[in-house]
Amino acid sequence: MNRKVFLIPFIIFAGIAAVLLWQLMRNAEGDDPRLLESALIGKPVPVFRLESLENPGQHYESDVLTQGQPILLNVWATWCPTCRAEHQYLNKLSAQGVRVVGLNYKDKRDKAIVWLRELGNPYALSLFDGEGMLGLDLGVYGAPETFLIDGNGVIRYRHAGAMDERVWEKEFKPFGSAIIRRRTNEVFTGFIDVNVKCNGDICIDRSLYFR
Known part of the structure; x- marks a missing residue:
């Protein structure tokens, strides 16, 4: 019984260490939240x-x-x-x-x-x-x-x-400051709305202007 009680802190420490090691490995792989x-x-x-x-x-x-x-x-x-x-x-x-x-x-x-x-x-x-x-x-x-x-x-x-x-x-x-995209750019697809003003193939999304 005493031996089991003695081992509890070591088990807890090992568990915490394992979690920390797992998180460090995730971060090293670019999985930083x-x-x-x-x-x-x-x-x-x-x-x-x-x-x-x-x-x-x-x-x-x-x-x-x-x-x-x-x-x-x-x-x-x-x-x-x-x-x-x-x-x-x-x-x-x-x-x-x-x-x-x-x-x-x-x-x-x-x-x-x-x-x-x-x-x-x-x-x-x-x-x-x-x-x-x-x-x-x-x-x-x-x-x-x-x-x-x-x-x-x-x-x-x-x-x-x-x-x-x-x-x-x-x-x-x-x-x-640089939300200017060409109409042919796929990144722009789905962003076109009433705030977007186009001149030829150049479009400016005014809803994203800070100033």
């Missing part, structure tokens, strides 16, 4: 009804993210140290005219409000997802994560991790 595309890329934002962070009782629905212009939906929380690291850059983007919507994820409302008061509020709108239900529908792994949503409410891109200048310039900004 931060690099995985959302299954919702190219699809509308999931239907939701959430309260305003600052105004309990005031509800917003999915159409609030369909305003004819692109937005960044930023998933954040006060318990997330990386969210604090990226916050200053979000303030910078907001000051430049980029519309950012915050999704406060599995957090305490009062702490989140104090956070924004002290660090600045980059969000044109703040949604409170205290139970993490919208996060679940979006396939969120954790915080922070940022989704690019076009003017039609369609998810175009997802980034897991901090938003900074490198990420913005290399991953997000090209969507807003």
